[in-house]
Amino acid sequence: NAGVTQTPKFQVLKTGQSMTLQCAQDMNHNSMYWYRQDPGMGLRLIYYSASEGTTDKGEVPNGYNVSRLNKREFSLRLESAAPSQTSVYFCASSASIGSEQYFGPGTRLTVT
C-alpha cells in the first residue's frame, strides 16, 4: 500500500497562473483533507470531504477549489495563484471524520 500520494512534489508558479494539486489514497478511507503549512502557524485546514460526493470549507478556503473525483482522489485547484499562497500543501485521509489522519508527503508551492 502506498498510503497517501501527492503530485507534484514541487511547483513554482507566476502570479495569476492556475494549477491543480493531486491527491490519492489507497486505504479505502471515506474522508479526505487539504491543509497548508506555514512557518509558525501549524496546519490550517483548507477544504475537506467527509465522504465521496461531499466537500466543505475549512478554516482558509479563499482562493481554492476542490473536487472529490471518486473515493480515492481529492484534488485542490488554485485558479489564480497569489504570492500569499506560497506554502507547503498536505493532503490527508481518514476512515471517517475525526479519526486518525494519514498524511501525504506534501507539495511545496512557490508563487512569484
Add this chain to the structure above:
Amino acid sequence: GEDVEQSLFLSVREGDSSVINCTYTDSSSTYLYWYKQEPGAGLQLLTYIFSNMDMKQDQRLTVLLNKKDKHLSLRIADTQTGDSAIYFCAERGNTDKLIFGTGTRLQVFP
C-alpha cells in the same frame, strides 16, 4: 473557538527525556493525537489518547492528559538524534475535525 497551543522549540541532550507540552480549549475533545514531522516529510501519527484516560504508554513514549487543566504532554524517554523533528498535537473537537497546534521543533544534541 477551538484553539491548540504549543511552545515552538525544545532542545535536549541525547539520552535525556523530552517533554513536549500542549494546551487546548475545547473541553468536549474526545481524542487527542500526537504527530511527528521529519524534515521534508508529511506528518506521521505517533500515538493518541482517549479523553477518559489519564496516561498512555507506548515503548519510549508516554502521553499524559490533565483534562481539568486541558493540558496534554508527550514524554520521550532516552531521546535520540533520530527523534529530532517537529511534533504536533491535535484535538478532535466538537466539529469532529482535527485542530492542530503550531508544532514544537525538538532538537537533540549530542
